[in-house]
Amino acid sequence: MSKRKLDINIHDSHIGIWQDDPNDPTFREEVYSGLIRQLRGRGWSVKEDPQVRKHYSCLSPGHRLAAKGTLRAKIELSGRVTKIEFWCTTYPLDNPNGRRYDFDKLQRMTYLDQKRWELEKRRILTWLLSFASLEIKDKNLSKLSADQLIQKDYAESCHTKPDLGHADWHADYNRTSKDGELLSQGQTVWFAGHDGRIRRGQAFYNLNSMWWVKISPNERTNKSCRELFTKQPANLRTKLNERRRRGVLERLLSRAVQASDFRRAEQLQGILFGDEQVYRIWSRKDDAYYAVNSCGYCSDANRAGRYTRAEAEKEVQRVPHILSMVCPDGKHVRFDQDAA
Template identity: 30%
Template sequence: MEGYFFSIDKNSAIINLINDTGEKHDWQDRNKWSDYPILHRLLNFMSTRGFQIGRDPEYQRRYKSLNKDHWYGRKGTLEFKAERYPRGFRLEFFQNINYENKYGGYYDFDKFEKMPYMIKLMFINEANKIAEFLKALGITENTRIEYKLSKDKIKQHYVESCHYPQKNMDFNLSDLDGTTCEYSYNNTDRDGKTIYNGQIKYFRNWKGRLMRGRVYRNLNNMWWVILNDTEYTNIADFQLFDANEEDFKVRRLVKDRKPKEYIDRIEKINQTSTKELINELKRRGIKVAV
């Protein structure tokens, strides 16, 4: 079926639009794709709802040739990035209050899960308004089925991925138990042990709390972890481990705990006079403006 289709993935806080009209253009005519005006109308609509929108600063600074295809916007503490391409566009929402990645919330997995309660409500409301706007333009919603059980959610990922043979939901995750991937750099835990589907593994969440769950392979070095009947997460292989006595002694790690050597070095620098620091820099051949 040809046409425009959009979907909303609330777990990833992503809105996608796909152009399946069958239109074709040469690369030099890429700005003529019919989905581009739809994105511009959507961004204008979001502006009327209070979003401040402009070009993505990262692309303005580092990837100027791609600048015209990327946007950044925010409404209070809810932020988003938009990207267009010949066959559609996507909006990815995030926040920078609770985040794990040192570069900010945009680079985190589980973006919706990490949102504080009020930001979650804001995202849900804005996503619903965007859906209404796109439907009013005659665009068909194609949001995938939202399964309740975590094992079904992971099965859905397998079915939708071109990297796995499963084509429908008619299989059990337990059928994969005991298997792993062929590359050791994608299936080795914190302590160098091989990870197998169906194993119980421990990890620390973004707050430093000790967690555990049953693991199943995702892509590259990432593994799905079933936490309970309805919750799951995505964890890198080197973050997984079999808990030992020391792990149980410390149930929560202090976030951003710095090594003792680093703390001692900073303290030593703080005790050093400015003159001594300048002399040391000069000794290393670094010019210092005094």
């Protein structure tokens, strides 16, 4: 009997196991269930995904979450592909929805977690080779330099203008930097890395407000123009992580209030806002509060984002037909014309 043929696509911390026939009834048992058994045999805890179970119960058998030490993984069966994607719990929380939704998961991992992921990848491939012939495409091993990757993207993009060599940015807001200057192709820029440390690179236009930043001959990243500086920040030792810092402090403040630790809550509010009063933002469209850093919504006033009066007024006046400012006494203030 001939071996099963599988295509393996590896990118970042994602491993996709593909086969040609989407109707093969043995694929679930041999590959998806087999992968789960392999992980459990190596000490992983594998359980159902509670969110999928809650909202899409019919899909729950094809979705699992796994954990071992500081590594986490999501396993999914969909048609003719079994996917497993890893992340870790050791790098700073950026995405309010959780680390599993971050980009560049492998790059964010610590050195030891990267090695643990590499070991898991090798073990999975060795297991697959025991019963299948594999064609492996590992984008992490690309030999193209950062310049070559950028040029490859330009060559393959339908938005590239032949006379420019890249897409047209159409308007200045697609190339206005964080410090208010206009970006030009290939210029030197500074930006905050995942750890908040200042990094330097060359900016090359991608699409809309996004720019490729060449960090080294073999490394690039994709950043919004509003994350880039055209002038070197005065103090390179200062972390540019104010947004992340505020998010962490606000979450600690919410926990202190929930635990009735009001002295701790008072200290944290003083660190965040000084003597200023705290406001919240209410969306009449979504019937919910703005969450921390204006990122998402929540129905709990304690977990809602906290804002100064100036911050709240500015945001509410931006879309007054949808938003209201919630004062410290709980009063909702509208700025739309109908309320005037």
